[in-house]
Amino acid sequence: MTADDATARLRAAGCVFAEDEAALIADAAGGYPARHEALLERRIAGEPLEIVIGWARFAGLRIPTAPGVFVPRRRTELVARLAIACAPDDATVVDLCCGTGAVAAAIAHARTDARIVAADVDPAAVALAASTLAPLGCVATVSDLDEALGHLAGAVDVIASCPPYVPTAQIPLMPREARDHEPALALDGGPDGAAVQRAVLDAAARLLRPGGVAIVETSEDLATLTLAAAADAALSARLERDAELGAVAVVARL
Incomplete structure (x- = not known):
């Protein structure tokens, strides 16, 4: 051919x-x-x-990548870039809802001094991330948010997260590539799209050290809800945008 x-x-x-x-x-x-x-x-x-x-x-x-695991989007590069910039020397960084481990890998390449842990509720995603991250000296673990990360409570410098944030009712309207070939668990953000974001920010309040930062991907439509979730978790938050990537992230500090 x-x-x-x-x-x-x-x-x-x-x-x-x-x-x-x-x-x-x-x-x-x-x-x-x-x-x-x-x-x-x-x-x-x-x-x-x-x-x-x-x-x-x-x-x-x-x-x-692998079938059944969420494909990393270019817009999520903003989360990785902000995490790299925010991490102090010898930082402890958690990639929460890690999927393939793309964010953790990008941080590891830029910040060889950092200790990086990737976590996801999906064992298939964690298996893929683990194989990608092991050569970089990073750990990947199965965890429902911070459930398996108790040993890091109050000790994390940066949390980087791209949680699912598509409102449930909008999933059937997504391109078929996503709705038919990516796990609903990695897409579904609950009725208003912000349910998992809230859970991530609540987990961040438990994991972060004083002054630590959580960087959470969101969208223009959900930005107000994400900022409110950060405030409810007692985090001080602002928005960061990258017009070229079409990306929006909340940067929330403990």
Whole structure:
């Protein structure tokens, strides 16, 4: 199959960046025609490109992906960048709701002095994150928020988190790549979208040392609710935005 043929098939399936995707799929196939066709068919069927090729680009890194685990979004690079900037020397950092561990990996590459723990309620996500983070000297653990992190209570310098924040009723309206191929647990933010954000900020109040910072991804629509959740957790909060990434985060200090 030629590159033009693959591009045409992807474009017909609605892939906006069909030429770029065709090149990435060809590279992932490694020159094996049968594998190329299988990967192409998966993408045409609506599977996320990052799952098809086995990695996602995040903060200049290739983060391994796997079926059934939330794909890191570029907008979450804002959370990683803010965490890197906020972390003091020899910081203890927790990537809460870590998914693939992309945020933890980005921080680890930039801050080799930091002690980083990644945590997620989903064992499949933690297994993937653990394999990515182990070479970087980071730990990944299964934890329902801070349930398994009691040993870090009052000792964490920075919490970085991209919790699910899609209102439940809006999940059926999401692109099929997300709604059909990513776990609902990683998307569903409850009736108003902010339920898990509230839980993360409550956990932050228990984990952070005095002066510690929690950085939580949100959206323009939910920003007011996220700020209110920080205030309810007795945290002093502000918004940070990155227009290029279309990203919004709350920076909340204990």
